[in-house]
Amino acid sequence: MITPFNKPFVTGKELDYIQQAINNGHLSGNGMFTKRCQTWLEETIGCQKALLTHSCTAGLEMSAILANIQAGDEVIMPSYTFVSTANAFVLRGAVPVFIDICPDTLNIDETQIESAITKKTKAIVPVHYAGVGCEMDIIMDIAKAYQLLVIEDNAQGIGSTYKGQPLGSFGNLSALSFHETKNLISGEGGALLVNDASLIERSEIIWEKGTNRSQFFRGQVDKYTWVDVGSSYLPSELISAFLWAQLEENAMILKKRLSIWETYHQAFCKLEKIEKVRRPIIPSYCQHNAHLYYLLLNSLQERTDLIQYLKSYNIQSVFHYVPLHSSPAGIKYGRVEGKMNNTNTISDRLLRLPLWINLDKTDQIIELILKYFQN
Numbered sequence: 001m002i003t004p005f006n007k008p009f010v011t012g013k014e015l016d017y018i019q020q021a022i023n024n025g026h027l028s029g030n031g032m033f034t035k036r037c038q039t040w041l042e043e044t045i046g047c048q049k050a051l052l053t054h055s056c057t058a059g060l061e062m063s064a065i066l067a068n069i070q071a072g073d074e075v076i077m078p079s080y081t082f083v084s085t086a087n088a089f090v091l092r093g094a095v096p097v098f099i100d101i102c103p104d105t106l107n108i109d110e111t112q113i114e115s116a117i118t119k120k121t122k123a124i125v126p127v128h129y130a131g132v133g134c135e136m137d138i139i140m141d142i143a144k145a146y147q148l149l150v151i152e153d154n155a156q157g158i159g160s161t162y163k164g165q166p167l168g169s170f171g172n173l174s175a176l177s178f179h180e181t182k183n184l185i186s187g188e189g190g191a192l193l194v195n196d197a198s199l200i201e202r203s204e205i206i207w208e209k210g211t212n213r214s215q216f217f218r219g220q221v222d223k224y225t226w227v228d229v230g231s232s233y234l235p236s237e238l239i240s241a242f243l244w245a246q247l248e249e250n251a252m253i254l255k256k257r258l259s260i261w262e263t264y265h266q267a268f269c270k271l272e273k274i275e276k277v278r279r280p281i282i283p284s285y286c287q288h289n290a291h292l293y294y295l296l297l298n299s300l301q302e303r304t305d306l307i308q309y310l311k312s313y314n315i316q317s318v319f320h321y322v323p324l325h326s327s328p329a330g331i332k333y334g335r336v337e338g339k340m341n342n343t344n345t346i347s348d349r350l351l352r353l354p355l356w357i358n359l360d361k362t363d364q365i366i367e368l369i370l371k372y373f374q375n
């Protein structure tokens with residue numbers, strides 16, 4: 001039997017809640033379960049407003065609209081990220097300005113941000129890779145000094161903190177993912193978090209197809225109408241009901257993932273000592289959420305071999321990301337600032353191991369990898 005790289009975890013309450021949503025007779029968005037999830041996010045992350053979306057991609061696209069990104073504007077981001085980080089801004093005509101990542105956390109290199117700023121720069125998009133916080137103190141200080149917006153791509157970081165503060169609560173805006181590969185899931189799903197009071201009213205309008213429907217439901221206007229640009233970004237109640245079952249079990253899910261992550265981490269310590277692999281580095285002031293476990297190998301060839309070797313034992317391991325700055329669309333739409341040495345070498349050497357709740361092959365995976373390096 002194949003051990004997949006990811007297996008979506010269900011808590012067992014999802015169908016009950018979906019049934020409840022059906023019984024409530026409200027299946028479109030913004031019903032009881034949507035509101036419940038949003039309140040939970042606001043209270044847990046400490047953001048001013050949370051709006052569920054159908055993906056993190058949608059949350060990033062809403063952010064680009066809210067940030068008033070115009071054609072020719074520049075947005076600074078790492079090249080080592082998922083396409084949506086850049087695409088959301090390219091859709092508005094902006095130029096993604098790609099910079100390198102730090103060799104330790106694989107997060108945006110905050111020391112390279114200032115030299116990438118021009119008169120056209122509108123925003124910085126830190127991506128919290130593997131749920132480990134970027135250097136938010138420094139990034140927020142730069143943003144303040146140059147009057148830029150900060151939009152956190154927090155697709156992977158629910159449940160993580162930087163210096164005790166939840167990821168997603170730093171930037172003016174941030175986006176979360178509940179895609180089935182994430183810690184908390186709803187198949188496809190996400191959220192936009194708003195930490196800037198001046199953007200809240202417009203965020204609801206963009207969310208509701210450019211109408212003031214939310215204000216109408218609160219009795220603030222006597223009819224609702226088209227007032228701005230927008231789209232249909234809200235998920236149906238069926239998705240929110242599923243998600244609620246996951247949010248309720250957040251603590252248990254986090255604990256179990258951390259336990260698998262720690263098992264890998266301890267086991268590979270000896271390989272790191274003899275410089276066969278490099279393990280993830282977590283700064284002491286970052287609490288991570290065990291979103292993913294990776295090893296950095298010494299070469300692309302070694303990674304290809306190890307993937308094949310594990311596959312021969314029916315273990316699926318994967319790599320990501322293919323750098324954006326050298327991808328066809330990245331070359332067409334983006335601009336590179338500085339050297340990309342870390343991005344280029346790390347993206348060739350990073351290997352992700354299976355990490356999901358109820359994974360019972362951790363010991364076997366560890367044993368196989370230790371054996372591989374003995375030869």
Ligand SMILES: Cc1ncc(COP(=O)(O)O)c(C=O)c1O
Binds near residue numbers: 055057127153189
């Ligand atoms: C850093 C990052 N941003 C955005 C996304 C897109 O998330 P979604 O699939 O929810 O749109 C992902 C997906 O893996 C991601 O890793």
